[in-house]
Amino acid sequence: xxxxxxxxxxxxxxxxxxxVIPATMAVLGLAFVASSLLIAGLPPLPAFLAKASMLSAxxxxxxxxxxxxxxxxxxxxxxxxxxxxxxxxxxxxxxxEGRSVPRVLVVEMAPVAALLFLCVALTLSPAxxxxxxxxxxxxxxxxxxxxxxxxxxx
Numbered sequence: 001x002x003x004x005x006x007x008x009x010x011x012x013x014x015x016x017x018x019x020v021i022p023a024t025m026a027v028l029g030l031a032f033v034a035s036s037l038l039i040a041g042l043p044p045l046p047a048f049l050a051k052a053s054m055l056s057a058x059x060x061x062x063x064x065x066x067x068x069x070x071x072x073x074x075x076x077x078x079x080x081x082x083x084x085x086x087x088x089x090x091x092x093x094x095x096x097e098g099r100s101v102p103r104v105l106v107v108e109m110a111p112v113a114a115l116l117f118l119c120v121a122l123t124l125s126p127a128x129x130x131x132x133x134x135x136x137x138x139x140x141x142x143x144x145x146x147x148x149x150x151x152x153x154x
Contacts, residue, residue: 024104029094031112036086038119041079046122046129051075053130 034045041047054075058068093099122129139146 024101025094027109028102028104029090031109031116032086032090032094034116034119035112036083036090038116039086040083041075042083044123046119046126049123049126049130051079 038045038047041051055072058064058071
């Protein structure tokens, strides 16, 4: 039986596996802001580079179709909508009155920090990623070499 089953408060703090991060709300807030900017596709993060690549490909032809303008508008509107929604959520989460400060362990924040670091690395060196994605797009548009390499000869 546990103390919680009988409604008895245990005043001793429970220790988890690893040290607790000091200034938890600041670390969580910075991770939330960085993730929000990434999702919204704002510069200088990789989602902005992807959005800029799509927009440059859409707007490259001399005559731009009406459906291309719709796609441009949707790309820009979704970034704005996600930024507004995430800003409202962030204000509600981090600036709300009467919220208790959560205990976050280093083990719990390490994956988030690693992913954000990888996003910054993608921003600083996008050439190899863009080359890979361009080659993948070319392979999708011209599948004959892939089909020849995978399927047995007839």
